[in-house]
Amino acid sequence: MKVYTLGGYEEVGKNMTAVEVDDQVVIFDMGYNMESVVSSEGQVDEMTTNQSLEIEAVPEDEPLFEADKNVVGIVIGHGHLDHVGGIPKLAGAYDCPIYASPYTKKIVERTLEDDRKNINNPVIGVEKEDEVDITDELSLEFAHVNHSIPDATLSLLDTPEGYVVYGNDMKIDQSPIIEETTDVERLKEVGEEGVKLMIPGTTRVEEDGRARSEESVRVELEDVLNSCYKAGGAVLLSTFSSQIGRLNSVIDANNGRRKIAFVGRSLKEYVESAEELDLINTDQIEVVSYFDECDELMSRVDGERNEWLVVATGNQGEPGAQLDKITSGTYGFEFEEGDHVIFSSQVIPSPVNEANRYELEKKMKEKGVRLYKGIHTTGHAHREDHRDFIQFLDPEQIIPSHGPIQKQGDYVQLAREEGYTLEENIYVSENGRIINLDK
Numbered sequence: 001m002k003v004y005t006l007g008g009y010e011e012v013g014k015n016m017t018a019v020e021v022d023d024q025v026v027i028f029d030m031g032y033n034m035e036s037v038v039s040s041e042g043q044v045d046e047m048t049t050n051q052s053l054e055i056e057a058v059p060e061d062e063p064l065f066e067a068d069k070n071v072v073g074i075v076i077g078h079g080h081l082d083h084v085g086g087i088p089k090l091a092g093a094y095d096c097p098i099y100a101s102p103y104t105k106k107i108v109e110r111t112l113e114d115d116r117k118n119i120n121n122p123v124i125g126v127e128k129e130d131e132v133d134i135t136d137e138l139s140l141e142f143a144h145v146n147h148s149i150p151d152a153t154l155s156l157l158d159t160p161e162g163y164v165v166y167g168n169d170m171k172i173d174q175s176p177i178i179e180e181t182t183d184v185e186r187l188k189e190v191g192e193e194g195v196k197l198m199i200p201g202t203t204r205v206e207e208d209g210r211a212r213s214e215e216s217v218r219v220e221l222e223d224v225l226n227s228c229y230k231a232g233g234a235v236l237l238s239t240f241s242s243q244i245g246r247l248n249s250v251i252d253a254n255n256g257r258r259k260i261a262f263v264g265r266s267l268k269e270y271v272e273s274a275e276e277l278d279l280i281n282t283d284q285i286e287v288v289s290y291f292d293e294c295d296e297l298m299s300r301v302d303g304e305r306n307e308w309l310v311v312a313t314g315n316q317g318e319p320g321a322q323l324d325k326i327t328s329g330t331y332g333f334e335f336e337e338g339d340h341v342i343f344s345s346q347v348i349p350s351p352v353n354e355a356n357r358y359e360l361e362k363k364m365k366e367k368g369v370r371l372y373k374g375i376h377t378t379g380h381a382h383r384e385d386h387r388d389f390i391q392f393l394d395p396e397q398i399i400p401s402h403g404p405i406q407k408q409g410d411y412v413q414l415a416r417e418e419g420y421t422l423e424e425n426i427y428v429s430e431n432g433r434i435i436n437l438d439k
């Protein structure tokens with residue numbers, strides 16, 4: 001077995017790994033590097049494959065071409081852009097299907113909707129617990145895991161050498177909101193059947209303990225909303241648009257007390273896809289994205305400030321996103337002293353994001369807005385969640401991913417406690433390296 005660590009081994013983002021068994025190659029994920037995408041101010045969507053490779057927005061997949069590899073399938077673990085964003089740029093070069101769980105499939109199809117991107121790979125939806133044959137020798141199953149988007153999976157590739165388990169973004173949430181807890185029973189079964197290789201994400205491995213639950217965030221949201229509603233004034237909230245569980249918590253915590261509006265294009269798109277799968281109900285919610293719609297709605301909110309809870313995009317402070325527009329007075333709405341803004345999110349640590357958020361908060365504070373920050377939990381496993389995954393799956397070999405060398409190193413330290421040895425059965429990699437496991 002050979003493993004091509006193509007992207008996500010020097011950064012958080014740009015995920016792509018390929019596994020070769022008996023001359024058949026399966027690719028896991030084709031993601032964007034979100035820093036490059038943000039820095040390009042949205043231009044990357046219009047770029048050619050070569051241009052997006054030049055700004056390092058997508059993984060460099062040259063090592064697969066050099067060896068003229070027989071790629072038989074592209075497996076996508078979940079719908080975040082750092083896992084699916086590169087598909088329109090890269091997938092067309094491979095004559096094979098894309099496999100994804102139902103919600104992920106909808107997101108992949110949206111990324112391919114634009115007809116300029118004539119990508120012909122069929123997109124095959126795979127329900128969790130179903131098994132599909134990719135070839136005579138390789139079959140695929142998705143196990144359910146908790147993350148921060150619906151339908152996240154651990155990809156289980158059954159090969160003649162044992163399972164390859166690709167789990168690049170997952171945690172174990174004992175109290176999730178719209179889904180079950182990670183399918184621990186199935187993971188233990190697979191562990192007993194024999195896992196040749198596990199490829200886990202390392203994004204938050206340096207954090208002790210466990211990631212907190214979505215239910216604990218729901219309770220905190222309810223507390224904050226209670227206090228805001230008692231004080232009166234406009235209440236705005238922002239979270240990640242694909243965080244459908246959190247949006248359900250917001251609706252639940254509001255408990256019919258105020259009218260709710262969702263403002264912003266990405267919010268509308270992720271919510272529409274979720275509604276098609278009955279993951280959210282927006283019958284009582286105004287969902288707006290075009291300028292005139294947003295302007296009309298926010299003008300109404302301005303005159304009925306005690307009647308609305310507005311959920312808007314732009315929690316990273318991105319210039320031009322809805323929260324920035326609303327704060328800058330783009331629409332017929334002006335913040336007044338004592339209005340409230342709740343950030344049910346965290347700043348994704350990068351100098352660009354931190355500068356943008358600082359500017360946004362500064363503008364809000366100048367208007368006397370009261371801020372509530374960090375009402376949030378991560379979708380990524382902490383150290384003890386990771387220990388569980390190692391113990392449940394008991395892999396022969398581990399290649400940590402989705403993080404730079406420091407995070408991979410933190411994971412190696414944890415794995416050492418579980419009996420692994422560097423370069424013997426756990427590897428620190430780089431983008432473009434090929435690791436041969438047949439030793």
Ligand SMILES: [Zn+2]
Binds near residue numbers: 080147169
């Ligand atoms: Zn993710």
